[in-house]
Amino acid sequence: MANPNQQRFYKNLEIILAELPWYVEEFIDNKRRTLSPASLLNYCHDFKIFFNWILTEGFHPGPLKDIPLSILEKLTRQQIETFLSFLKHQLNNKDLTVNRKLSALKSLYNYLQNIAETDELEPYIHRNVMAKIEFNQVSEDPETTANRMEGKILMGDEYEQFRAFVAEGYAEIFKEDKKKLNFYQFNRERDTAIVSLFLGSGLRLSELVGLDLGDIDFNKFNARVIRKGNKEQYVYFSEQAMLDLQDYIRIRIERYKIDKTNKALFLSAPMGPKGTSRRLTPRAVEKLVEKYAIAYGKPSLSVHKLRHSFATRYHAEINDVPKLRRQLGHSSIQTTMIYTHIQNDDLKKAINQLNMMDKLKETDN
Secondary structure (H helix, E strand, O other): OOOOHHHHHHHHHHHHHHHOOOHHHHHHHHHHHOOOOOHHHHHHHHHHHHHHHHHHOOOOOOHHHHOHHHHHHHHOOOHHHHHHHHHHOOOOOOOOHHHHHHHHHHHHHHHHHOOOOOOOEOOOOOOOOOOOOOOOOOOHHHEEEEHHHOOOOOOOOOOHHHHHHHHHHHHHOOOHHHHHHHHHHHHHHHHHHHHHHHHHHOOOOOOOOOOOHEEEEOOOOOEEEOOOOEEEEEOOOOOHHHHHHHHHHHHHHHHHHOOOOOOOOOOOOOEEOOOOOEEEEEEEEHHHHHHHHHHOOOOOOOOHHHHHHHHHHHHHHHOHHHHHHHHHHOOHHHHHHHHHOOHHHHHHHHHHHHHHHHHHHHOOO
């Protein structure tokens, strides 16, 4: 049986599917067995952007839901390249994001051409323009990725300093701003627990916001999460994260005025005429991390950078790549290997020695 968070994703999925053509719903139904509800929802958001672009370009008069298969089959390679350019230059999508949307479309087109079939056993489409489109070249060696990442994550003493800033330091900066101070004090335990859990476990954003109270095992220091591919896994977290979570849970019901039947772990401040608290959204968590990062003086810090910070510290202290891979939920060990290149002190020392030798040679000459 799906947990409450999965049910919430499925509910949102049904809402957006009602706006999309019938064959998209059929494609999603085909993928339900192998993909998580969060991944299916992301697919639908990507499809909606694509179909809205088709309407904007005048390829179909609308509505969006009535775009026929024949339109997809007749789109040219150049038109698809125009769409990808639209994603990059109009929507400011990075190459990796464009690739993700292209991958979703390739998957849809592949289904329509090679999997789905009519009553006459014919494919839904005979021409697959997406097969002609190549992904953006964004590959780089792990050393380059690590160097780009370093400086944008927490290193050394910054790890605990940032957590302490969220727990106490923010109040000192905004002690004269009563509105910000009151809002901070109301959510202090919650925000500290969120940041501490990111830093103490390396959870993804979707995994953290999907947590329910029953997913946390304080005796075993782990949390039950649904990872990519709809896989259930138990992820360990640090003792500090446990302590911060316990502080938050002690005030959770009374502070956020919720019914005991509400099992969502992280809640929003009461909103609306009835003062209702709801499960925190991914965007709300991103914004609160951004708020503290800016005030701390490290604006490049984000939710994903907190995950990178955990992974970097884990590798530095534990140096066990297979265990780190499992903790992060990576499907490929090559992704995990990036963290072995961050803070490579031996390499830096070797390069420094080469520099010293060059200087000595110049002096001798």
